[in-house]
Amino acid sequence: MPGYAVMAPQETMDGQGSPAGFPSAPLRNELEGSTRAGLDTTAVLPYARSRTSSRTQWLRAWMMTAPVDVVALLAPLLLSQNYWRGTLANAALTVAFFAAGGLYRPRRHVSIxxxxxxxxxxxxxxxxxxxxxxxxxxxxxxxVGGFIRGVAxxxxxxxxGRAASRAFTILVRKRRWAEHNAIxxxxxxxxxxLARLLRRYPQYGLRFVGCVDAASRQGTGALPLSGTLDDLEHLVRLLECEVLVIADPHCHESALMDTLLRPRSSQCDLWAVPRLWGSRSHQGGYPxxxxxxxxxxxxDISFSGPRWAIKRASDMLFAAIALIALSPVLLLCAIxxxxxxxxxIFFHQERIGRHGRPFKVIKFRSMRPVNEQESQTNWSIAHDKRVGPIGRFMRRTxxxxxxxxxxxxxxxxxVVGPRPExxxxxxxxxxxxxxxASRHRVPVGLTGLAxxxxLRGDTPISDRARFDNYYIENWSLWLDVKVVLRTVAEVFRGGGR
Structure with missing residues (x-):
């Protein structure tokens, strides 16, 4: 896509805003001069590339503070082991309170x-x-007095420790050692x-590399566009973007969400400016x-970080135990x-998994398709005469x-996820x-909420997609457990296809 324009990294702004939030003439001229030229994409790359983002993108906020907190909370054990049970209990409870209060969440403004x-x-x-x-x-x-002295x-x-870690974070950001490209x-x-603030103050840890909006705002907004919302996927890849900041897009919320849920966009960290500033409806912690x-x-609008680690670990544990426990059943089914x-006895078929990647699913064969074309495009075989009584029973259960x-x-x-298709x-x-397409933000599942x-067989696809996306956006380990329990109940009732 030719003609993308991206902010050059020079800092020459005067820092003066204009009344009512509109840009002053010198500031707007500077921004337009740095972007409206329409740089060739090959020339943009050296400017758009963050020097350290590829090495620091794995680093999360809690990694900078949680270890320091744990060491500080366990420090009294170095002086006396008489209160070790209370010290350990206090450390665990304090970390839990900190996590519940949002003290391990990522922040742009860092201050002890x-x-x-x-x-x-x-x-x-x-x-x-x-x-x-x-x-x-x-x-x-x-x-009790000795224990309280240790707690103090x-x-x-x-x-x-928090003051030291915050000072270190600010130093790293100001030196641009841990910068993340932001659109x-x-x-x-x-x-x-926001563009002016991010370029002037590196302590926020974000490097402004471009701006997108609806095509209807091309040439009419305060900032020249690097592309439209439809170009966001391409720009995320081109500019190695790791953070998206939702400011004031000129589009319907449904259109914006459709863009943000695409594979590359959904892998970026997402920040937003709340529309009702005076409502003070921030989520826990401090604003x-x-x-x-x-x-x-x-x-997260897709599984990542600790959530993904928990889900993957539970999947592996469940699959390993189930394969061992159900091995006699598997043998009988094979016979x-x-x-x-x-x-x-096995039937291999290509399905689409997480982020649209294809893989071969394995099932017990219940019938033989005429050819590969029929296998890939025939929607339902529930009433196909080629399905024998054994195959019909296995499909129903x-x-x-x-x-x-x-x-x-x-x-x-x-184990739990959208149906593989x-x-x-x-x-x-x-x-x-x-x-x-948004349902492919996560791995497909053996069973699912839909x-x-x-919602099986010939049921509305729109309803299935709605249930799948609800599951993704409200995921918890307990939700997986509930779906598995309901699946077992369905199997015993014979509620299969």
Whole structure:
């Protein structure tokens, strides 16, 4: 796509804003001069590339603070082991309180002074809980007093450690050692102000590399566009973007979400400027901001980080245990399939998995298709006369899908997720239903929320996509457990296909 324009990295802004949030003439001229030239994409790359983002993108906020907190909370053990149970309990409870209070969430504005009230309150709460329990278990005033002195020491060390880690974070950002390329979505006055702040103040850790908006705003907004919303996927790859900042896009929310849920865009960290600034409806903890502009971190719209690690670990554990426990059932199914149709007990078929990657799904064969074309494009064989009684029973009880446990162990699939579909139908449904492609943000599943909600066989694809996306956006380990339990109940009721 020729003609993309990207901000050059020189810092020559005067830092003066204009009344009512609109850009001053010198500031706007400077921005337009640096972007409207329409640089060739090959010339853009040296400027767009962040010097260190590829080496630091794995680093998360909690990695900078949680280890420091744990060391500080366990420091009293170096002086005395008499209170080791209370010290360990206090450390675990404090870290849990910190996590619940948002003290391990990523922030753009980093300040120990902002954190102090929340730190004090949670340190005091956890210490009070453990001290009350210690007083109930030990009547000795000397024991309780020694424990409280240890807790006070650890609290001081937590605050000192936090101050040091915050100072280090600011230093790293100012030296541009941990910069992340950011694209602003929205070229109105707020987008312009964000671009100015990010270029002037490196301590926010974001490097402004471009701006996108709806095509209707081309040439009319406060910032010249690097591309339209339709170009965002290409720009994320071209500019090695890791962060998207939603400012004031000129489009419907449905169109914006459709863009953000595409494979490359959904892998970026997402921040947004809340529309109702005065509502103070920030999610827990204390508010974040860039300059005087409030900003909130949007939760992952695809599985990544700790959530993905938890889900993958639970999948591997479940698949390994199920393969061992169900090995007699698998053997009986294999024998029955052989008796029903001879050699070739397994059926391999291409399906589309996470991020649109194809893989071969494994099932017990319930019939033999005429050819590969029929296998790939025939929607349902539920009433096909070629399906024998054994195959029909295995399909009705979902026993034919048990070999997919091996796909789960390999990482092709998950225990719970959207139904794996064939490439022909993925392409067809993605063109017909806007939300269908969004379900490929996560691995496909052996079972899923849509299936246990009665959406199997000839049911509306739009409803399936809606249930799949609801599952992704509201995922929890308990939700997976509920889907698995409901699946078992469906199997025993014979509610398969």
């Amino acid at each position: 002074l902002d954190e102090l009230p929340s730190l004090f309150g949670r340190l005091l709460a956890s210490a009070a809980v453990v001290a009350i329990i210690a007083a109930e278990r030990h009547s000795s005033v000397e024991y 020491l650890s609290a001081v060390l937590v605050i000192v 602003i979505v929205g070229n109105g006055p707020i987008g312009l102000e 974040d901001h860039i300059g005087a502009i409030p900003i909130v971190k949007i939760g 029955a399939t052989f008796i029903d149709g001879g050699p070739g 979902s026993l034919d899908e048990l070999p997919q446990l091996w796909n789960i162990l390999r990482g092709d699939m998950s 064939r490439p022909y139908f993925v392409e067809k449904f993605s063109a017909e239903y806007p939300d269908y 299936q246990v909600s009665g």
